[in-house]
Structures are given as C-alpha cells and as structure tokens.
Amino acid sequence: MGSRWGVNRTVGQIYALLFVTEEQLNADDIGEKLGISRSNVSIGLKELQSWGLVRLSKVPGDRREYFTSLGDVQEIFRVVAAERRRREVAPTLSVLREQLLVNVKTPEDAFAQQRMREMHELVDLANNWFDDLQRISPESMAKLMKMGSKLQKLLSAKDRLFGAAEPGSDGHSAP
Numbered sequence: 452m453g454s455r456w457g458v459n460r461t462v463g464q465i466y467a468l469l470f471v472t473e474e475q476l477n478a479d480d481i482g483e484k485l486g487i488s489r490s491n492v493s494i495g496l497k498e499l500q501s502w503g504l505v506r507l508s509k510v511p512g513d514r515r516e517y518f519t520s521l522g523d524v525q526e527i528f529r530v531v532a533a534e535r536r537r538r539e540v541a542p543t544l545s546v547l548r549e550q551l552l553v554n555v556k557t558p559e560d561a562f563a564q565q566r567m568r569e570m571h572e573l574v575d576l577a578n579n580w581f582d583d584l585q586r587i588s589p590e591s592m593a594k595l596m597k598m599g600s601k602l603q604k605l606l607s608a609k610d611r612l613f614g615a616a617e618p619g620s621d622g623h624s625a626p
C-alpha cells in the first residue's frame with residue numbers, strides 16, 4: 452500500500468510494522484524485525500514523521516527514541532489525504548493560477564488557457580470539498596462513505612422531482 456500512497460517500499464514496511472505492533476519500537480527493533488539497515492530505518496522514520504504518521508516518545512531511563520503509528524484508521528486516512536493535498540494539490544493549483552495570469556496572444560494560447568481554467572476550477576472545487584470533509588466528524592464521515600452510490604440516487608431523485616439545477620455563480624448547484 453505504501454507505494455500506492457506515495458512512499459517507498461522500506462517506508463511502507465516500517466509503517467506497516469508500527470501499525471500492526473501494539474508496543475512502541477525503537478529504530479534498532481525495527482531494523483532487526485524487518486532485516487533492514489539502521490540508516491534505512493532512520494531515513495524511513497524521518498519520512499513518516501514528515502507525513503505526520505508516527506509518534507515519537509521517550510522511555511524514562513532509556514536514551515533511545517520509540518515510535519508508534521497513529522492508532523485511529525480514520526485519522527491515518529485524514530493525515531495521508533492532507534499531506535497528499537499539501538504536496539500535490541496545492542502546488543498544482545499554484546501553477547495553474549500562474550498560467551491563468553499569462554497574456555493570451557494566439558488562438559492556441561486561448562485554447563490552452565481555457566483548458567487550464569477548467570482544470571483549475573475542478574481541482575479547486577475538489578480542494579474546497581476536501582476542506583469540508585476535514586471538518587466532518589469521524590462518525591459522520593463513516594456514514595457518508597457508507598452511503599456510496601445511494602447519494603447519487605438521492606441527487607438523481609431530487610433532480611427528477613425539482614428539475615435539474617442550474618450551476619450557481621459559486622460553482623455549486625442552485626437550489
């Protein structure tokens with residue numbers, strides 16, 4: 452799963468070990484259990500710390516650092532999604548915004564800029580939706596996710612009853 456979430460194999464293995472292990476582990480324990488070098492463990496732990504996926508703690512009387520994964524799977528999902536957003540979505544929006552400020556000189560430029568405007572609107576809409584999702588309680592998020600395709604059916608039923616809404620100026624459907 453780690454490679455699909457944007458981390459290398461070793462980082463994924465370290466996280467998986469911490470996730471399925473109840474007790475805290477230090478870097479030596481991790482290296483021994485996974486059969487990887489201390490330096491690779493150290494690099495992997497720094498990466499996981501930069502993602503906010505592991506917690507560091509100290510044991511009284513022991514100079515070593517100990518690590519655990521986040522305990523709540525919904526919190527793990529939120530942290531990974533937020534970090535992917537910070538690393539991928541925010542820079543994409545910045546580049547698109549910069550390109551939309553460029554003066555159009557040819558029909559080709561106008562076409563390219565229109566396409567980038569459409570992409571910016573979609574990514575910005577998804578980014579704003581993500582903000583909304585981050586504020587939802589874990590319980591409400593679970594309910595929303597369980598709804599799945601039922602939500603699409605509900606929206607289709609609303610459209611049949613009240614007619615399809617015209618898009619509003621804010622990018623959302625009008626009531």
